[in-house]
Amino acid sequence: QSLETTDPDRSHGFDGLTALELTGTDRVGLLSEVFAVLADLQCNVVDAKVWTHNGRIASLIYVKDCNSGSPIEDSQQIDRIEARLRNVLKGDNDIRSAKTSVSMAVTHTERRLHQMMFADRDYDRKPILQHKVDLPVVTVQNWVERGYSVVNVQCKDRTKLLFDVVCTLTDMQYVVFHATINTTGDKAYQEFYIRHSDGTPISSEPERQRVIQCLQAAVERRAYEGVRLELCTVDRQALLADVTRTFRENGLNVTRAEISTTRDMALNVFYVTDAIGNLADPKTIEAVRQKIGLGKLKVKELPLVYQEKVEREEQAVGVGGTV
Known part of the structure; x- marks a missing residue:
């Protein structure tokens, strides 16, 4: 989907x-x-x-x-x-x-x-409401040897999920170099290897947390x-x-x-x-x-x-x- x-x-x-x-x-x-x-x-x-x-x-x-x-x-x-x-x-x-x-x-x-x-x-x-289920799980880690930041998104699968995530990464001025997309049942697993547009990976904990927050929001906005x-x-x-x-x-x-x-x-x-x-x-x-x-x-x-x-x-x- x-x-x-x-x-x-x-x-x-x-x-x-x-x-x-x-x-x-x-x-x-x-x-x-x-x-x-x-x-x-x-x-x-x-x-x-x-x-x-x-x-x-x-x-x-x-x-x-x-x-x-x-x-x-x-x-x-x-x-x-x-x-x-x-x-x-x-x-x-x-x-x-x-x-x-x-x-x-x-x-x-x-x-x-x-x-x-x-x-x-x-x-x-x-969030105003706390009863949501299936909240997206987002993790961000740096692959130091290759100079990438690796972003993982796990959530319920739905239409336009990939669009929502990639749009947000792009609007945050990140470039996606590699990606793996997989689904099992109604679950979606997405992995992205990203860098800044200047070629550098995510460089601080506040930035890492901001990426996590923004991608969670991108998934939730279209949640039904x-x-x-x-x-x-x-x-x-x-x-x-x-x-x-x-x-x-x-x-x-x-x-x-x-x-x-x-x-x-x-x-x-x-x-x-x-x-x-x-x-x-x-x-x-x-x-x-x-x-x-x-x-x-x-x-x-x-x-x-x-x-x-x-x-x-x-x-x-x-x-x-x-x-």
């Missing part, structure tokens, strides 16, 4: 769109506020990706003008968009680190999200937390604002999102937890589906811990029934 390129980044299709980059402190309902502002400013969201990690959020949103269908180029409108979004991201306690920017540049979305979260130093922040919900419906103005508001009103927090449109259809994926990051109550999920439309919003994937919880409950019921 590490090498898979399914669902490739669609950067080549972003010509004629305006890119909005957002970083700040994550909170329940933040995404609904962002999409509500964009709807109010007559911005149609065509494509977007949202990642959260260690209490931070990064998002790259591609929009066009609702009325003209053209990219947003008016400087005053761009200033309004940036100011409104910055106020939303600041909230009550993120005056300094909330950032917004608008550009016409075409970029590789996922590569850019890694760069945004790296610049935001998400790797240096303590929460119930996967897929929305497939006819696209319309303020659709995302309405859907994410329904999530917020029912106490669901969006940990990751992938927004796309094909012709007049919206194809959106959301990973949701409850307000404090625990497993969402199935009754809450069903209530949200009833509100949005059972045929439009479907549960596509349950996290492993959720399945284990259900199995434990079923076993407990079974034991109780035999007594």
